[in-house]
Amino acid sequence: MFAKKTLPTIIAFVCGVTVVIAYFFNIPFIQARAQDILKWQSVIAVFALGLGAVNIIRIHVNNVQRSQNRNLYSLALLLTFAITILVGVFAGQNSDAYKFIFDYINVPTGSAIFSLLAFYIGTAAYRAFRAKNAEAAILLLTGCIVMLGRVPLGAKILPVSVPLTNWIMSVLNVGGQRGVMIAGAIGFIAVSLRIIVGLERRSYGGE
Amino acid sequence: MFMEGRIFDFSALAVITGLMGIFMHLARKGMKVSIRPIPGFEAIDEAVGRAAEMGKPLHFTPGFGGLVAATFAGLEVLGHVTKLTAKYDVRLIVTVSQPETFAVTEQVMRQAYLEAGKPEAFKPEDCRFISTDQWAYASGVIGVLFREQVASNIMIGQFAAEALILAEAGNTVGAIQIAGTTNAYQIPFFVVACDYVILGDEMFAAGAHFAENEFHLGSLRAEDIVKALCIGFMVAGALLTTAGSVALTTLMAK
Amino acid sequence: MDIFEKLQNLDKRVFYILMALAIAIPTINPIGLPIDITKPVKDTFDFVQSLPDGSQVLIGFDYEPGDEIDLSPIAEAIFHQLASKSIKIVALASYPAGPTFAEECLEVLEEYGYKYGEDYVNLGHYAGGEPTLAAFANDPLSIFARDWRGNDVSSLAIMKQVSSMKDFSMAMTLNDGPTGGTGTHEWVRQAVMAHGTPLIMGVTGVMAASNQTYVQSGQCKGILAGLRAAAEYEKLTGKKGTGTVGMDAQSIAHILIVAFVVLGNIGMFVVRRPRVQPASISASKPGSNSPSKPGSDPSSKPVTPGGEGK
Amino acid sequence: MKISTEIGVWIGALSAIGIYSVLIKDNPFYRMVEHIFVGASAGIAVVVGLNTFNNTAWSPMVQGKYSLIIPMLTGLLLYTRYFQKFSWLNRIPLSFLMGTGAGVAMRGAVESQIVGQISATMVNLNKLDSWIVFLGTGFSLSYFFLTYKTGKVTGYTSRIGRYFMMAAFGAAFGNTVMGRVSAAIGRFQFILLKWLGL
Numbered sequence: 009m010f011a012k013k014t015l016p017t018i019i020a021f022v023c024g025v026t027v028v029i030a031y032f033f034n035i036p037f038i039q040a041r042a043q044d045i046l047k048w049q050s051v052i053a054v055f056a057l058g059l060g061a062v063n064i065i066r067i068h069v070n071n072v073q074r075s076q077n078r079n080l081y082s083l084a085l086l087l088t089f090a091i092t093i094l095v096g097v098f099a100g101q102n103s104d105a106y107k108f109i110f111d112y113i114n115v116p117t118g119s120a121i122f123s124l125l126a127f128y129i130g131t132a133a134y135r136a137f138r139a140k141n142a143e144a145a146i147l148l149l150t151g152c153i154v155m156l157g158r159v160p161l162g163a164k165i166l167p168v169s170v171p172l173t174n175w176i177m178s179v180l181n182v183g184g185q186r187g188v189m190i191a192g193a194i195g196f197i198a199v200s201l202r203i204i205v206g207l208e209r210r211s212y213g214g215e
Numbered sequence: 216m217f218m219e220g221r222i223f224d225f226s227a228l229a230v231i232t233g234l235m236g237i238f239m240h241l242a243r244k245g246m247k248v249s250i251r252p253i254p255g256f257e258a259i260d261e262a263v264g265r266a267a268e269m270g271k272p273l274h275f276t277p278g279f280g281g282l283v284a285a286t287f288a289g290l291e292v293l294g295h296v297t298k299l300t301a302k303y304d305v306r307l308i309v310t311v312s313q314p315e316t317f318a319v320t321e322q323v324m325r326q327a328y329l330e331a332g333k334p335e336a337f338k339p340e341d342c343r344f345i346s347t348d349q350w351a352y353a354s355g356v357i358g359v360l361f362r363e364q365v366a367s368n369i370m371i372g373q374f375a376a377e378a379l380i381l382a383e384a385g386n387t388v389g390a391i392q393i394a395g396t397t398n399a400y401q402i403p404f405f406v407v408a409c410d411y412v413i414l415g416d417e418m419f420a421a422g423a424h425f426a427e428n429e430f431h432l433g434s435l436r437a438e439d440i441v442k443a444l445c446i447g448f449m450v451a452g453a454l455l456t457t458a459g460s461v462a463l464t465t466l467m468a469k
Numbered sequence: 470m471d472i473f474e475k476l477q478n479l480d481k482r483v484f485y486i487l488m489a490l491a492i493a494i495p496t497i498n499p500i501g502l503p504i505d506i507t508k509p510v511k512d513t514f515d516f517v518q519s520l521p522d523g524s525q526v527l528i529g530f531d532y533e534p535g536d537e538i539d540l541s542p543i544a545e546a547i548f549h550q551l552a553s554k555s556i557k558i559v560a561l562a563s564y565p566a567g568p569t570f571a572e573e574c575l576e577v578l579e580e581y582g583y584k585y586g587e588d589y590v591n592l593g594h595y596a597g598g599e600p601t602l603a604a605f606a607n608d609p610l611s612i613f614a615r616d617w618r619g620n621d622v623s624s625l626a627i628m629k630q631v632s633s634m635k636d637f638s639m640a641m642t643l644n645d646g647p648t649g650g651t652g653t654h655e656w657v658r659q660a661v662m663a664h665g666t667p668l669i670m671g672v673t674g675v676m677a678a679s680n681q682t683y684v685q686s687g688q689c690k691g692i693l694a695g696l697r698a699a700a701e702y703e704k705l706t707g708k709k710g711t712g713t714v715g716m717d718a719q720s721i722a723h724i725l726i727v728a729f730v731v732l733g734n735i736g737m738f739v740v741r742r743p744r745v746q747p748a749s750i751s752a753s754k755p756g757s758n759s760p761s762k763p764g765s766d767p768s769s770k771p772v773t774p775g776g777e778g779k
Numbered sequence: 780m781k782i783s784t785e786i787g788v789w790i791g792a793l794s795a796i797g798i799y800s801v802l803i804k805d806n807p808f809y810r811m812v813e814h815i816f817v818g819a820s821a822g823i824a825v826v827v828g829l830n831t832f833n834n835t836a837w838s839p840m841v842q843g844k845y846s847l848i849i850p851m852l853t854g855l856l857l858y859t860r861y862f863q864k865f866s867w868l869n870r871i872p873l874s875f876l877m878g879t880g881a882g883v884a885m886r887g888a889v890e891s892q893i894v895g896q897i898s899a900t901m902v903n904l905n906k907l908d909s910w911i912v913f914l915g916t917g918f919s920l921s922y923f924f925l926t927y928k929t930g931k932v933t934g935y936t937s938r939i940g941r942y943f944m945m946a947a948f949g950a951a952f953g954n955t956v957m958g959r960v961s962a963a964i965g966r967f968q969f970i971l972l973k974w975l976g977l
Contacts, residue, residue, distance in 0.1 A: 016870040020878030027600070027882035031663070032225040034218050046604035047611055048850035049879040050597035051836045052872050055854030056281075057596065057828035059314030062861070063344040064821050070340075081810055085818035092822025101830060102618070108787055109819055110569055115534045116791035117816040118350040119966055120798035122376065122535025126722065126963035127488050127802055128383035129404075129956055131481045134729040135386075136407040138737050146942055147406070147949040148734075152727050154953025158674075158697060160502040161720030162727075174508065176950050177681055179908045183915015184947030185399055185679045186896050187940060188415045190916070191923035192397040193892035194231070194441050195419035198434045199284035200881035200888075201232050207239075207430050208287060224890045231889070250925050282877050283884075315873065318860055348820035349533055354798070354813040361805035375646040376535070376675065387481065399679045400646060403948035403955075414944070416923045436926045443924075445897055446917050452901030453913055467898045485802045492960070492967045497977050538965030539958050565827035596831050600883045614838040658887030662895075674958030678951035685912075686899030688891065694954070696961040715964040722960040 017206030023049075024204035064089065088113070150176055222469045230444075234437040242433030248423075250435060255393050255413035256424050259292070262367035262391050263299045271366035272306040274359060276381070277320060278372025278396065279352060281313040284419070285397050289372030290323050291421040296369060297327035301336050309342045310359055312352040317344045353377035357384040364388055370405075371395040371418060382408035476736030484729060491725045495717035502717055509684070510701040513669055513691025517550055517639070524638035525557045525631055527666075529602075529656065530567035530574075532645035536673050537570055540643040542699035542712040543671035544574040547641065549708045552581035557627050558589040559637070561613070563602070563650035568593045568617045585618070586625040593617035599655040606634035606659050634664035639690075643671040653680050657688050669693070781976035792974035795966050915943040 023045050029035070030042030064085075071082035095105045137148040156162030157173025202208040217225065242248055266273040275296055277289035293309065300307040309324065311317040321342050328337040345355035357380065360368065368385035370378075371394065378394075378401040385392045386408055394405040395413025405412045416438075422431035452463040520526070528547075532540045551558060558578070560571040571591045583589050592613045595601045605612045609631055613622045622628050630636060640660040644653050653670055660666045669691040672680055677694035684692050693702060696719065699712030783789065797812030840847040853875060859868040900916050902909045921933060922940035971977045 012867045012870070016874035019871060020874040020881070023875055023878035024882035024885070027879060028228075028886045031886040032218055032221050032228075033216055035216070043604055043607055043611070044846070045879055046600045046883075048847075048853070049876060050595060050601040050604065050612065051832075051847060051850035052854040052857075052875055053597035053601075054828060054832045054836060055851075055857050055872070056315055056876070057347070057824060057831075059318075059857060060344070060347045061821060061825045062858070063314055063317060064346070064817070067340075067344060081814040084811060085814040088815045088818030089822045092819050093825050096822065096826030097829065101826065106826070107569075110566075110823065112787035112791040113794065113816065113819045114566070114823055115537070116966070116969065117354075117794040117798060117812060118348070118534030118820070119538070119962060120795035121350040121354050121380070121816075123959070123962035123966045124380055124798065124802070125376065125959040126492070126956075127485050128379050128408075129952075129959050130488055130726045130729060131484050132379060132383055132386075132404065132408045133726055133952070133956075134479070134484065134733050137730045137733065139734055140737075143941060143945045146945045147952070148730065150946045150949030151953040152730055154950050155723045155727055155956050158954065158957050159720040159723045160504055160716060162723055163505070164502075165724070170505070173953075175908075176946070177678060177954065178685065179911050180915070180943075181678050181947045181950040182682055182685055182912045183917075184919045184940075184944040185951075186682050186900065186912075186916040187919025187922065188399045188402065188944060188947070189679070189682065189892050190445055190896055190920055191416035191442060192399070193888045194438050194445075195416040196284045196397070196888055196892075197228075197231055197885050198235055198438055199287055199419060200885040201235055202430065202434065203287075203877050203881040204885075221890070224894050227894055228886070228889045248926050249928070251928060253925075282873070283880070315876070318869070346817045346821055347824055348817070350535055351813075351817040351820040355817060357801060358805070358810065358813055361801070376673075398646070400675045400951065400955075403952040406945075406948050407952060414922075417925065420925050432926075439924050439926050442920055445893065446920055448897055449900045449913070449917060452898065453904055456901050457904045464898050464901055467894055467901075482803060488963075489799075489967075492963050493971060496964065496967050496971055535962055536958075538961045565824055565831075593834060594827055594831050595835060596828070599887075600879055603883060611839075612835055614842065615834040654891060655887070657891045662887060662890050673955075674961075675951060675955035677954050678947065682896060682899070683891075686895055688895055695958045696964075697957055715961055715968075718964045718967070719957060719960050722963075723956060726956060 020206060021204055024200075061089075150180070220468065223467050231437075231441050234440055235434045238437035238440075239430045239433035242429040242436070246433070246436075248432040248436045250420055250423055250432070253413060253417050253420060253424060255395060255411040255417070256292070256421070258391075258393050258411040259296060259299070259369065262369060262393055263296065263303055263305055265391055266300070266305045266366040267303040269366040272308050272363050273300055273367045273369070274308050274310070274356075274363070274365040274385075274390070275369045276310045276312075276356060276372065277316060278370065278374045279312045279349060279377060280316065280373030282315050282319065283373055285373035286316055288395075288418040288421045290320060291425065292369070292371045292418075293320065294323050294327045295421075295425040297324050298331045301328050301331035301333045304336075307341060308359060308363060308365070310352075310356050311342070311344050312349075313347055314344065317342075349375060349377055353380045356381050360384045360388055360390070365390050368392045369394070370409075371413065371421075374398055374401045374405075376401070379404035379408060385409075473736045473739040476732050477740060487725060488722065491721045492718045495721055500717045502720055504697075504700050504704060504713070504716055506701050506704060507698075509692050509694070510698050510705070513693055514550070514702065514705045516667075516669065516690045517547065518554075520554065520556060520638045522554045523556065525559060525627065525636060526551065527634070527637040527640045527660075528558055528560045528571075529640070529642040529644070529651060530560060530562040530571045531564060531642050531650040531652070531656075532570065532673075533564050533566050533650075536645040538715075539673045539695045539699075540645065540671055541570055541574055542696060542710055543693050543702065544570075544643050545577050545710055546699050546702035546706055546708065546712065547671070547693075548574060548577050549706045550702075552578055552583065553706075555588075556638075557587075557630075559592065559609075559627065559631065560590065561592040561605070562594045563598055565594050567650070572617070586620060587627055590622075590625055590627050591617040592622065598651050599659060602651050602655060602659045603663065606664055608633065634660055634666050637666050639669065640666050641669045641671065644676065645673050646676065653683070653689075657683055661688050671698075783974050783976060788969075788974050792970050795970055914939075915946075919943045919947075 027042045030039045068082040071079045099105050139145040154173050157169035163170045280286045345352045368390040374396045392409040393411040394409040395418040397415050422428045423435050562568045642656045660668045667690045671693045674695035683689035703710050703712050794812050797808045801809040853872045856868045857872045859865040918940035922937040
């Protein structure tokens with residue numbers, strides 16, 4: 009019972025409180041311990057990276073087995089996964105083979121998915137930027153002005169959009185963003201506090 | 216003893232956490248705290264109902280984050296959603312991006328099915344770990360949305376640029392969408408693409424809204440008092456500055 | 470009337486095709502529209518110009534594939550300026566992909582005769598985000614024993630000059646957001662707040678708005694947002710690069726989106742048809758965004774975010 | 780027009796087209812690209828993870844920082860979750876990660892996101908712009924009062940707060956279009972110029 013419930017709470021509490029104290033107070037002993045904790049946490053975090061790999065293997069090996077080797081997609085996934093690791097470990101990260109995977113599979117595909125946003129952002133704007141009420145109208149106006157003010161051609165079509173964009177970004181925008189930021193930080197401190205004192209029961213996978 | 220320039224910050228943190236502690240204690244002792252309606256949370260019933268009517272699955276994701284504050288809020292909602300879907304026999308598909316989050320998510324679902332009295336309804340293959348890579352996660356979730364033709368899509372947690380990709384894919388399959396995040400960069404995209412948005416800090420009220428957890432209710436009241444204090448400081452400080460005094464700004468820089 | 474109704478409910482794929490054309494055509498046949506320098510970019514340039522020659526700066530490559538078109542050009546443009554002032558560069562990354570981008574961008578230093586290990590170093594990736602950055606700020610060598618190229622970090626000449634964050638005349642993060650890596654908030658906390666090292670940011674367009682508050686509050690000395698800022702910066706340093714090339718396509722694409730928004734609104738005002746019940750949402754037809762969909766407008770009630778609270 | 784003869788360019792271009800095909804509808808081509816990509820990115824994460832482990836944990840330990848053995852063993856406990864009987868042990872590293880993470884985030888949040896932002900709002904109210912920033916912050920903050928019923932006055936302030944937030948969201952949206960379009964430009968340059976050689 010102690011090891012299962014109380015120990016994790018104590019660990020979280022000690023770690024959290026130590027790094028907080030070290031930040032505000034000039035106590036060399038605490039600061040050295042906080043530095044240790046930060047270093048240790050970076051080492052532990054490295055181990056977490058491996059969990060993802062284990063999960064992927066479990067899911068897709070399962071997929072392939074269930075489909076009696078007919079799930080080509082999961083098979084392709086596992087194959088690319090294995091090849092990438094073998095190349096990275098045995099040929100090294102500066103090898104041509106590894107750079108090939110990075111430059112011609114990872115970067116182009118990741119960038120292509122990201123760039124779907126260029127298309128989606130347009131349809132989302134088209135659908136939602138309708139002046140149905142005051143709030144929607146405000147959203148629409150600031151959105152369109154900034155869109156125009158940001159590009160050379162927009163500045164030609166509507167010259168006033170450039171100074172307006174600068175004003176929106178440095179004045180009008182600040183209040184709303186700041187409100188969201190301050191409120192979010194307060195909520196964030198509340199959750200962090202509950203984690204440190206062990207009230208966030210789900211944090212360590214507890215019941 | 217204090218680090219230079221951090222006396223005020225420490226005092227602020229002490230006051231904030233102190234207030235939270237006091238109000239959590241008071242709430243525990245029976246102080247009544249009610250919260251204002253949060254439409255995004257109330258719409259969850261509608262989302263589940265729609266999925267039940269159409270006989271299609273409901274998709275939920277706690278986002279791209281690891282074990283951070285926003286993810287906990289998402290998981291709090293997931294617990295509630297799972298119970299509802301169990302009650303109405305709706306298939307629930309959950310996608311996760313980070314391994315640490317995955318472990319906790321699975322546990323939350325298992326527990327909720329158990330509490331709903333249908334432990335056998337939990338299917339491990341419907342709690343899916345996709346990838347730690349942002350775009351691989353996005354492409355995997357789009358795949359799920361399209362292939363499973365979900366009726367409702369709930370996204371609450373930490374999101375980055377993938378937010379709009381997920382929301383537009385959900386819109387394309389015609390799902391009713393509820394979304395929430397504290398990431399100020401991404402709220403605009405949820406506002407534009409989703410039916411209901413839980414704005415920033417509102418999502419931290421999940422525990423209080425669904426579970427009526429007294430610790431959450433208490434700290435929520437304390438948060439409101441802190442917000443009021445912030446506004447008070449701003450007004451006082453601005454008035455003083457305008458009157459030519461820098462007393463408060465100097466104090467806050469201490 | 471029919472045409473206005475259609476304007477309101479265009480198939481999404483029509484827009485996708487037009488968008489693809491709007492980007493493709495100027496990419497093949499650039500028009501060469503002129504670029505003006507904006508104040509944030511000029512301010513950042515001036516700030517960097519004011520750094521002492523020969524000092525060291527810390528550059529965080531905190532972005533992932535997808536954002537390199539926004540952030541790598543910014544890094545390269547800044548490197549040209551830093552090299553012209555003989556400033557030494559220490560690069561590190563909070564995303565696994567970061568070090569590879571750093572290597573690519575650091576290549577521009579070669580034309581200035583920069584030597585690896587003396588004038589610049591690519592430390593590589595660190596796991597754990599903000600806490601690790603905090604530890605690095607106190608003692609860089611405690612985090613990196615070996616650099617990205619496998620050298621012993623403590624033996625590198627450049628690292629002998631830096632024993633804490635305070636030894637950098639400036640820190641810069643090339644940042645694509647707070648998830649997964651070290652975000653801009655985290656940099657403000659660990660560089661500016663903890664050690665008083667001035668910070669500038671290269672960010673994606675989406676982040677400009679919310680990080681503007683740090684510039685306004687003086688916690689950040691300069692902000693460069695996206696490809697546009699890179700294009701302007703290239704104009705200031707006189708070294709043309711990728712930033713300048715993309716601006717034409719950018720212009721046309723923006724105009725296209727605004728045109729669509731305008732058309733959608735014209736359609737709505739002309740038709741003004743009564744709203745249908747939400748149940749009429751067709752489930753699978755792409756692009757069937759009937760205006761009746763609940764809350765496809767941002768809000769209508771005071772406390773109802775994103776929907777009509779139906 | 781000179782089509783590229785590099786195999787890598789072909790792969791990169793076809794992957795991008797496969798991804799774009801999902802805009803029309805889900806299809807096997809997209810599905811294949813998606814799975815290959817997930818595989819490669821997970822593989823890269825493992826390789827980088829091993830490298831980071833070597834550079835930041837193993838090498839320093841071998842060089843004499845023996846205390847690092849403690850976090851390494853703690854890190855290994857994360858994997859106990861795969862063994863029912865010992866799975867509770869993974870709470871130890873998780874609590875370490877969470878406690879430290881919460882502490883670090885909390886200590887900085889006060890300063891940069893609360894105190895810093897509030898003192899930046901305490902400006903001389905002699906200009907209209909200063910008033911707008913000042914009122915915008917106050918009103919939008921008032922929207923986040925969650926435990927008080929919306930009364931007549933707070934109803935107005937939170938509504939005005941929402942107007943300010945909508946303005947900020949619109950601005951962020953418009954400003955972002957740029958970055959998203961740049962990403963597509965990058966891909967189109969690759970497909971049209973590098974692959975097709977137009």
